Structure formats: C-alpha cells, structure tokens
Amino acid sequence: MPDIEVAVQPRRGLPVVVLARSGEDAFAPLLGPGGADLGPDWAEAVGLTGKAGEVHTAATHGAGIRWVAGIGDGEPQQWRKAGAALVRAFESRASSDADAGRRVTRALQLTLPPEAGAAEVAELVLGVSLGGYRYLVSANAPKPRLRTLRLVVGEPGQLEPLRTAASRASAFAAGTTATRDMGNTPSNVKDPAWLANTAVKLASQLPGLTVNVYDEKWLAAEGFGGVLAVGGGSSRPPRFVTLTWSPAKAAGPHIALVGKGITFDTGGISIKPADGMHLMRTDMCGGASVIAALVTVARLGLPVRVTGLVPLAENHVSGSAYRPGDIVRHYDGQTTEVSNTDAEGRMVLADALGYAVRKLKADVLVDVATLTGAMKLSLGTRIGGLFANTDDIAARVIDAGERCGEAWWRMPLLADLDDDVASDIADWRQCPPGPGGITAALFLQKFTGGLPWAHMDIAGPARSDKVFDEVVPGATGFATRTLVEFVASYA
Template sequence: MFDIRLTDVSDDTSTRLVPVGPELDAEASALAAATEEAGAAGRITAFPRPLRQPSRVLLVGIGDGGEADWRAAGAAAIREVADDEALEVHLPAGTAASSVRGLAEGLWLGGYRYRDAPREPRTREVRIFGSSHAESLTEARITARAAWLARDLTNTPSSVKNPEWFAAQVVAEAATRPGLTVTVRAGDELERFGGLRAVGAGSVSPPRFVEVSWQPPGATTHVVLVGKGITFDTGGISIKPRDAMKLMKKDMGGAAAVVGAVLGVADLGLGLRVTALVPLAENAVSGSAFRPGDVITHYDGSTSENTNSDAEGRIVLADALAYAADVLHPDLVLNLATLTGANAVALGKRTAALFSPWDDLAEALAEAGTATGERMWRLPLCDDYVDNLRSDIADRISAPAGPGSVMAALFLRDFFGDARWAHLDMSAPSWSESHELELTKGATGWGARMLLGYLSALDRGQQAGT
C-alpha cells in the first residue's frame, strides 16, 4: 500500500509542498460557485494555474458529508492524479474523525492496483492537512489493507492460485501478526471432510482446510468466519458454459474476505475471539471428478446427494460449518460465499443477499454494510421450500429446484449447529466491471471491510457492557 501521512495544518508550513492562502481560497470558492453540482460526492472540478504554485487545483465534492461521501471523494482524488504526482489534501476546519477515516479509506481503496506475486510495494505519498485524527487514519489503513489483500488474492490468476498457494499466502500474512495461529490440513487430515474431498477430487491440486485463530486473553465471545474457497470453478462434470467460466478465479472471494478480516482483527487488537475457516478446493473436470448422483458424507456424518457438481460451494461449506459446530462451539457464525448467480438476478451487482433467523443480527450486519459501502438485503428462509431438499438416498439433495439463493441458504442451515448465524451470498458484488466510487475494476474484496466494521462495533458494545 502507498503511504498517507497525516499532518495538522497548524504544523510548520514548511512541511507543505504548495502554498495555500487567501488568494487560492478565493479562486477556489469562485470556481465552485460557478460550477454546477461541484459539491456532489466524488465530483472533481479541476482548474490549472499556469506559472503559479500549485499549478493545478482539484475541488472535490463531499456531497452531504457522510463517511461514504468522503470515501467517494478520496477515491476520486487519487484517481485524478498521476502516480508520480504529489497530492496534498486540505480539509475544511473542524473536519470530523469519521470524515478523515472515510477520506483515507477512499484514497487507499481508489488507488488500488493489482500486482503479480510477489506483490510490489506501493510507495506513493499523500499528505492530509487540516485535522489531527491519527487514530482514524490508523483504522482506515487497517481496513483498507484487509480489502487490498482480499482483492489481491481474488485477482490472482488460478494458474497461480491453487489451494496450496492460497494456504501459503495465509500462513505468510499471519506470521507478521503476533497472536495469530494458523493450522493447514491436507491429505489424510481431511478424512472427515467428505464434501471438500469430493469437490477437490477432480483436480491435480489437492484441497486444503485452513484455520486462522485470534484468541486474546479474556475474550468471552467467539465468532467464526467461514469463507468459500474454490480457487477455480469449471462446474465439474456439470460443466459451465465458456462465458460463465471466464471469471471463476473469483470463486474464492468469500475466503479472501474472511482472511482479510481476521488479519484486520489482529491488527486492531479486538477483544473478541475470532476464527476464520477456509475450505479450499479446485472444482475441475477429470476422470476422478465427483459426479451427479454421488452421495457425499459430510464432517457431521450427514449425507448429501449431489445433483449438480456446479453447486459445489455449499458442499465444501457444509464441512466447514459442521466442523465449527462440532469442534469450536462458537457463539456466532458468519458465512460468506460467492454462491449463486441468482443473487445477481435478485439484487443486482452491488448488493449481497443476507440470510439469518435473527432480526437483531441481520440489522447489525446491514448497518455495517451500509456504513462501509458493502450493501446487503435480507431475503427470507422460506420453509415452504424445505421439501425440495428431500432425497430418496441421502439426508438431502445438494441443488434442489426453487429460488437459487434461498435453496442454497436452506441447504446450509442444517450445518450451523446451535450458534447464531448469518449467511451472505456475495457472488455479484465480489467483482466490479469498472472503477466506481471506492471500487476498482476487478475484485472488490467485498466483505472484508463490512466484517471489520461489524466486529469492531460488537467489540465496542461488549466493552461498554451493552
């Protein structure tokens, strides 16, 4: 990530790269007054000043001044300047801490560029003047760093990103953060993970199961984050059409998000116990691939009849969720998965589907999503469709007829155990076709920032005794 240095306007003016004074203020005010919609969030109005310093000034709109508007402003500003061009941001007097956080997040997120592994350092410097909120800048940096990692992992081509590679990236990232532990299971250690082994059976790259744990002293609440980690999805024997397969390197977006989030939890030093579970497999086509009609035995001993090998995500997630219930006994489970195309049909490209039986949990997650710009919309867990899951030869079928996102959620509901839970189907918003607000073309890292926002609020509430 490039560097942002927060400098208060009261500091020695020699730290500024350009002079700012009444003349420039008057010019900027006159231009803003003469420009329609100059104040819209993220709207850039640029004016040159030949033979003077600064030689170019950008007026950046902040809309109504909410944190999301400041995020849009930061992203627009960083895109407007060349990589080798100095950028100074001068804030209005009395700018709030939340605004500084939003601005800094926007600067980092809007400036994201994917680099092939090993990831190249980004060394760009941006200076912010006008308000001292160093804590807000730190929070923004941690949040953006989590999203950058999730984007990097998702954007990495599947020719590089097999389960072994992904697990190694998690181990390397966690090693830089004291207090995190990582366990990677493979081979015979996956004996009980029947779904994960079945989905990965067709690939020359064997599956992995990664567990990342943050357990601070005195933690009383245990949250498990589960993320779907299909490093490439051909659809298996139920093979996808070519166009539907082109972006399937992103089918581990949920895994990338929960990994980014648990690393961010450690960076923030939250007082919650948080475990990320990442089932990793490549769904390939070969003579050893699992077949429609196969019966799969999951970690909890229950069985599923595979009726569509392109519905593999729920098969691997079932093992991870059952493991969490049987071994970890968490208070709360949050499951993120690029699970169904039906999500995009129902809610479009920017909104995830949210499923949870608990109103307060659904509301808190939706609030975190709104605050971070990672929207979600709650859909019903319709018991009217439960009969569609019945199988003549197993406990359930994997891909029953009915509304796609709802049926996947009903399938997964069997595996959450006694914990409170929510399932997020985030296939559509995990990828952006263009630069938009704080998003850049490609992987969005959807979920990492929302999870950090939600977990931070949960931690603050516990500390306050609410």
C-alpha cells in the first residue's frame, strides 16, 4: 500500500491532484491554486463531469502532469471511489511510462479542499490504499506502484485530526489487504498449517495479541468432531487457531469472533461441479477476516476484550473422508446427522461456537463465513447476509458496515423452520429442507448457548470477478472492516 503523508506544506516537484465535483461547480477547482493552469476550456475539451471515479490528466507548461479526479456530490463514499480510480489510473500510466522508457513518478500530492473532514480523508485513504491491490505470481518484474500520497491541509488546526483519520483508515486498509492476500493464496500453498502460521506471523508484530495453534491430536482429545470430520479426507490435517486480545482496561463484553477456515473445498463425497471449483481457494475468507480483524483491533489498541477463533480444514475426497449419513459429535456434546458433505462450513463453526460458549465464557458471538450459495443468489455479490438473535447486535453490525463501506441486509430467523433442524437419529440435521441460508443460520444458532449472536454470510461479497469502487477481482477482504468497527462500537 502507498504511504499516506498528511502535511501543512506541499512538496515541490510532486505531481498535483485536483478534485472536481459534479454539477455546475465542477470547473471551479481548476481555476484555483492547484489547477490554475487548466481551466474550463480544458475541462470542456476532455468532457469533465466531476462524477466520482472519473480521472483525467493534463500536461501543463513547466509543471509536469496535473491529475483531475472527480468526487461526485462530495459524499464521503464518493471520495473512496475517487481514490481507487485515481490510484488505478496513476499506476496504469506509470506502467506505460516504464514500458516506453520514460521517467516514472512514484508520488502524488493533493491539497484538500476546506470542506474535507475526517470522514472524507478516511474514505480517500481507503480508496487509494485498496484500489490498486494486485495479487500476481509471475516471473515478470512487478509493475510500478504509487509509493506516496501527500495530503496537504489548508489549516494547521486540521493537521492532527486528519492525520488520525488517515492513520486509522490505513490500519483498516492493511487488515483488508491481509484478508485479500490470504484469500488469494493458492491452495497448493495454503493448507491449514500455512494459514495458522500466517496468523502467528501477523500477530507477532503486535504486542498484546497472542496466538495459539492446536493440531489434530489436540482437536481429537478435546472433541472437535466437526473439524476432524471435515478435515479427515485430506492428507493435510486440520488446525484450530485462537487469537486473544485482552487489554488491561477493557470495556464492554468479551466478544468472540468465529471464522470459517476451509482452505480448499472440493465438497467432499458430495463433490462440487468442476466449473468454479478453483474459486474454493477463497472458502477460508471468513477465517481470514477474523485473523485480520484481530490484528487490526490490536494495531488500533481498542479497549475491548476480543478472542478470534478459526477452525481450519481442507474438505477433500479420499477413503477417510466423512460421509452423508454419518453422525458427528461436536465440542459441546451435541450431535449432527450429516446429509451433505459440501455443507462443511457449519460443521466446523459448530465446534468453534460451542468452544466460545463453554470454554471461553464469551458474552457476545459473531461468526462469519462463505457459507451458502443461497445467500449469494438472494443478495448478489455486494451485500452480506446478516442473521441475528437480538436487534441490538444486528444494528451494531449494520451500523459498523455503514461506517466502513460494507453493506449488510438482515435476514429472518424463521421460527416455523426451526423444528426442521431436528434430526430423528441425532440432535440436529446438518442440511434441513427449505431456504438454505436461513436453515444454515438456524442450525448454527443451536450452538450459541442463547448468547447474543450474529451470523454473517459472505458467500457473495467475499470474492469479485470485476472492478468496482475499491474492489478488484479476487478475494475482496469483505467483512474485515465491519468486524473491527463492530468491536469498536463497544469501546
């Protein structure tokens, strides 16, 4: 990610970015100090509208390149879109310049308009930090990147508040990037042990954040039947990761965040179709978001006690794979009748939720998972599905998402479907009939011990096949920022 500088004075020699609003005042910034050498004639010639995400360049006499980025109506989310479009346009030009043997600039500066506050700066930083994200394994030399964005404030009194906003946004962006990196790593590299070690490496940078990794022997001794069943078909055994953030002066409840960590999902014996199976390397994005959220919580020093739980397994096909018709005993003693081995996420989450209730004595539970295709069909690829057993916890998740640019839609926990979760030969049925996203949530609810609980289904927005706003194709990092904002709501 580029370094973000917030300063009172501009730096000589850096290319300048001018912001333009949509509407009648789109040309106004071009006549001010930053864009005085452009003006309305140039704007009309290039068709400038000022809409968010619009980026133009102009060569100026003696001053190099000017960049003009549209911020639409100026709402904070439009600044995020503008920042993402700006960094992509900048790096595209830098790549062209490098290929042509021209000098490549690696920095930009932008003088903030008077109306720019903490919200606008935070969104701009998120866009710039995430919009140019790439994951590429290649023998070719990497393309040039934006190294520095210098934001120049108009008043010295704005300096510290805007530096704080930019620093916080950078921490959120780093968490999102970490989730994307874990999600995009191919599964020939990313097995349960690799992802557990990655959690250890990320946490080692932050004093006060502790990580424990438990192997298959410990899982068997402790009774994690769901994790062992799902991971039993793979030659690469499962793991269980706990991340603990327990500040000395913690406020509010003890929050347990639980993330599905299936490092690859063939579907098991209930095998998936070949089309799209390669995308199952991102089936651990819920677990990655929990790991990255705990790292971000620690980086920000939030005064809230939080534990992250990530059950890790690879759902594979072999003679030792679990079968439809099996009965599995979970950590808390409850049993599940297996009907579809491709519904493996709820099996590992059930163990971890039971552990949070019985072992950790948590006060609030949140689980996040790429759980059901039904939720992707219901809400598409830009909105996460939210189930909650209290209005308060639902409102906290939705509000957290609004603050960080992630949308959630609350789904019902339909009481008339609750009896369908019961099994004739075990406590619960893994895959009851009916609407798949809802029945999956009803199944998970059986393992929450009646605690305040939210289930976040990110099957749709966890990955993308196109560019929009700050999102690029591949793992998106969706839910990481929401989890951090949710924790912050208790501070």
